[in-house]
Amino acid sequence: MPLTFFGGIKPENKKYSRDYPLRYVTPPELVYIPIDGYVSPLVEAGGTVAMGQAVAVRDDGMQLYSSVSGIVKGTAKEGEHRYIAIENDKKDTPFEGIKGIKKPLLELSADEICALLKQYSVIDCFDEKPMYIKLSEHKGNLKRIIINCCEHDVYTTALYRLLLERPKELINGAKILMHALSIKKCVILIEDKKRKAIQVLEDYVNDTRMFVPAFIENKYPINEQTIISAVYSREIPHGKTATDLGYVIFGAEAVMQTFISFATGMPQIRKAVTVSGESVKKPQNLIAPIGTPLKNLIEECGGLVHRCRCVVLGGIMDGEFLENPGGVVTQTTRQLLLLRWVEKYNGTRMRCVRCGRCISVCPMHLIPLDYAVEDSLKKKSQKPFYGIEACIECGCCEYICPAGIPLLEIIREEKGKRLSGKKSDTETKKPHRKFISVKKTFIRNRKPKNKDDDESDFFIPF
Amino acid sequence: MINAPFTHTEKTYRTIMADILISLSPVLVWSVFIFGARVLTITFITVCSCVIFDFIARYIFGNRDLIYSFKQATDLSAVVTGVLIVFMLPVTVPLYLPVFAAFFAIVIAKQAFGGIGRNLVNPAVFAIAVIKITLPSFVDKFTMPYSYFNAFTSELSSSLIDTVRVFSPLQMLSRDHVYEEGFTDLFFGTSPGNIGEIGIVFIIIGAIYLSYRKIIDLRGSAAYMAVVFLFSFMFPRGNGETIYFALTEMMSGGAVLLSVYACNDFTTTPKQKTGKIIFGAGCGLLTILIRYNFSHFEGAYVAVLIMNLFTPLINKLTRTVPFGMLNQKNQA
Numbered sequence: 159m160p161l162t163f164f165g166g167i168k169p170e171n172k173k174y175s176r177d178y179p180l181r182y183v184t185p186p187e188l189v190y191i192p193i194d195g196y197v198s199p200l201v202e203a204g205g206t207v208a209m210g211q212a213v214a215v216r217d218d219g220m221q222l223y224s225s226v227s228g229i230v231k232g233t234a235k236e237g238e239h240r241y242i243a244i245e246n247d248k249k250d251t252p253f254e255g256i257k258g259i260k261k262p263l264l265e266l267s268a269d270e271i272c273a274l275l276k277q278y279s280v281i282d283c284f285d286e287k288p289m290y291i292k293l294s295e296h297k298g299n300l301k302r303i304i305i306n307c308c309e310h311d312v313y314t315t316a317l318y319r320l321l322l323e324r325p326k327e328l329i330n331g332a333k334i335l336m337h338a339l340s341i342k343k344c345v346i347l348i349e350d351k352k353r354k355a356i357q358v359l360e361d362y363v364n365d366t367r368m369f370v371p372a373f374i375e376n377k378y379p380i381n382e383q384t385i386i387s388a389v390y391s392r393e394i395p396h397g398k399t400a401t402d403l404g405y406v407i408f409g410a411e412a413v414m415q416t417f418i419s420f421a422t423g424m425p426q427i428r429k430a431v432t433v434s435g436e437s438v439k440k441p442q443n444l445i446a447p448i449g450t451p452l453k454n455l456i457e458e459c460g461g462l463v464h465r466c467r468c469v470v471l472g473g474i475m476d477g478e479f480l481e482n483p484g485g486v487v488t489q490t491t492r493q494l495l496l497l498r499w500v501e502k503y504n505g506t507r508m509r510c511v512r513c514g515r516c517i518s519v520c521p522m523h524l525i526p527l528d529y530a531v532e533d534s535l536k537k538k539s540q541k542p543f544y545g546i547e548a549c550i551e552c553g554c555c556e557y558i559c560p561a562g563i564p565l566l567e568i569i570r571e572e573k574g575k576r577l578s579g580k581k582s583d584t585e586t587k588k589p590h591r592k593f594i595s596v597k598k599t600f601i602r603n604r605k606p607k608n609k610d611d612d613e614s615d616f617f618i619p620f
Numbered sequence: 621m622i623n624a625p626f627t628h629t630e631k632t633y634r635t636i637m638a639d640i641l642i643s644l645s646p647v648l649v650w651s652v653f654i655f656g657a658r659v660l661t662i663t664f665i666t667v668c669s670c671v672i673f674d675f676i677a678r679y680i681f682g683n684r685d686l687i688y689s690f691k692q693a694t695d696l697s698a699v700v701t702g703v704l705i706v707f708m709l710p711v712t713v714p715l716y717l718p719v720f721a722a723f724f725a726i727v728i729a730k731q732a733f734g735g736i737g738r739n740l741v742n743p744a745v746f747a748i749a750v751i752k753i754t755l756p757s758f759v760d761k762f763t764m765p766y767s768y769f770n771a772f773t774s775e776l777s778s779s780l781i782d783t784v785r786v787f788s789p790l791q792m793l794s795r796d797h798v799y800e801e802g803f804t805d806l807f808f809g810t811s812p813g814n815i816g817e818i819g820i821v822f823i824i825i826g827a828i829y830l831s832y833r834k835i836i837d838l839r840g841s842a843a844y845m846a847v848v849f850l851f852s853f854m855f856p857r858g859n860g861e862t863i864y865f866a867l868t869e870m871m872s873g874g875a876v877l878l879s880v881y882a883c884n885d886f887t888t889t890p891k892q893k894t895g896k897i898i899f900g901a902g903c904g905l906l907t908i909l910i911r912y913n914f915s916h917f918e919g920a921y922v923a924v925l926i927m928n929l930f931t932p933l934i935n936k937l938t939r940t941v942p943f944g945m946l947n948q949k950n951q952a
Contacts, residue, residue: 398944
């Protein structure tokens with residue numbers, strides 16, 4: 159029986175890109191390296207740059223590296239984001255002075271490993287923190303390391319292919335981290351359904367006292383709190399993290415990257431991205447250098463097939479909606495989705511009938527139907543938004559509501575009001591009809607009835 | 621500008637109500653087999669009057685917008701209410717009576733309180749309780765199985781009924797007499813009674829189907845049945861063996877039908893799991909008390925109505941603590 163936690167949803171299985179092995183993207187012409195949080199660029203326009211050379215520096219000393227070799231064209235700006243544009247000469251000359259660590263593992267001390275991870279600037283895409291911060295912020299009472307090999311979302315398959323093709327790097331990277339934190343056991347968390355990956359890992363692990371498998375059920379919000387509640391049946395107190403209880407959680411890709419960086423000396427310059435969806439010709443898993451524009455990824459997969467109405471960066475439940483994909487691949491990109499339609503609620507919006515499905519699905523034991531009460535009744539109840547600080551905005555309640563009530567909108571509005579300190583506005587006169595049929599935006603909310611209507615022309619929104 | 625999440629489940633109110641109707645259909649088919657085609661005319665009249673009253677009431681009490689009221693009235697909640705009203709009436713009821721029942725259920729108990737989601741008591745149970753208390757002589761004539769009446773006569777004359785009239789198990793219990801020979805008739809559906817309350821095995825089939833589709837939770841129903849059985853076993857009455865008394869008490873009088881469909885109603889029952897168990901146990905206790913002290917005839921219906929008013933208190937008492945806030949709750 160796999161381990162479970164309370165709540166969560168199981169959307170339909172849409173792993174279109176599961177059977178395609180990982181592929182390297184054809185080298186892009188222009189690479190834009192994002193330097194949003196970084197203070198000062200270290201190269202000037204016109205200079206040459208090699209692969210692995212430092213390009214920008216941050217407040218706390220972490221550096222950002224170039225992922226290609228070529229000529230720097232200058233800084234670019236798009237909206238609020240700043241980039242350094244580099245023209246690729248496709249020779250991939252490495253920076254001189256880059257070589258792997260030749261010492262055996264047991265001779266390195268914990269501080270040296272931390273300093274090396276800071277130098278290689280490895281960022282974990284599980285919770286978007288740098289690895290050296292994770293290794294150095296613990297209070298000394300760590301018991302276990304947990305390596306999370308579960309997919310984040312319904313469409314991603316990049317982690318699955320990485321596990322099938324590179325198990326040696328995962329195990330060796332885990333050994334480096336265990337030596338740095340002086341922990342003797344490591345838990346590998348994997349979903350129950352990935353039989354092939356479990357088989358491959360079992361063949362690789364020699365010492366079963368060091369690595370313990372944990373099988374978890376394939377449900378949607380898998381993050382820090384639900385992992386600890388599933389594996390150890392404990393609840394993390396509100397306001398604290400898992401390291402206060404004694405457990406550190408790493409994402410599988412960052413662990414593999416530590417081993418690659420230690421072995422070759424190259425910092426983190428590539429990222430595995432899944433491009434999937436119904437509108438793309440060949441959904442695949444790609445390895446792209448950091449700074450690749452997203453349009454190159456779409457062309458790599460064969461371009462668009464259907465009339466694509468929605469481009470989503472990130473998960474389907476908690477991602478960002480892009481109006482024109484002008485972004486780039488960063489160190490925390492996981493997937494890019496090209497959806498044919500948005501499967502929003504398909505009917506007239508109704509009133510809450512208090513059926514209680516949102517309660518049975520919330521992983522944080524909240525009561526979302528109390529938030530959906532209309533304004534005149536809210537003033538009468540004593541604590542209308544009880545416990546809203548514990549909400550992780552996973553979107554399970556809005557997914558399952560049979561009335562189509564926009565619960566996440568209401569929750570985000572209330573959280574925004576609490577953060578900015580304003581009192582709620584009671585004087586605005588809202589119109590009498592609130593839940594009339596769904597507004598028609600440029601995104602169609604229903605599936606089309608005839609298929610001919612849909613494939614008439616190739617409509618590319620960007 | 622659209623925000624996450626970008627996908628939605630396909631279940632709406634209409635699919636949920638359609639599932640409930642599918643689970644009610646075995647009982648309907650069996651009762652047509654036992655009682656004849658008159659069941660179908662009663663059902664047709666009740667459902668039509670429910671839907672028409674629903675549409676008119678939404679227009680008058682709501683937005684005064686014709687198309688919006690029409691779109692809202694096509695979710696099948698009025699049809700489910702209508703079918704439940706039919707199941708709690710006998711087959712000899714005159715054809716003008718379900719119209720009054722529909723009026724009490726839809727207009728008074730549901731729409732005047734604010735519509736769906738804001739009613740205080742279960743509409744079908746409220747209508748049936750009103751009729752059984754104020755006009756008992758219309759609804760207490762039960763007949764032998766396989767005696768078919770004419771489907772279209774509006775009121776059956778007493779001489780026609782008296783040739784085939786028998787007493788139902790519930791009326792025998794009120795006279796302290798227990799069936800011992802025809803005991804399995806109650807379970808398989810060939811004993812006299814209301815339209816939907818014979819055939820316990822078909823109700824159980826419907827309940828298993830609903831629980832498989834994750835629409836109802838069977839804890840409340842199990843608690844109701846367990847409490848009724850336990851108390852009637854501990855305090856038996858009448859002649860005969862105790863076990864037969866307890867089982868007959870449990871299976872007659874509409875307790876099984878109400879335990880599946882009224883203890884799991886969306887608006888009027890508690891939402892949390894322990895709340896549902898408390899609701900079911902309270903209903904069972906009240907059923908036994910009303911049947912012993914007042915009258916066997918309306919026991920289950922009035923018990924459900926009383927427990928519906930306890931729902932806000934049970935919701936407040938069994939509220940769950942959010943994730944990770946146990947220690948803060950103890951300190952505050």
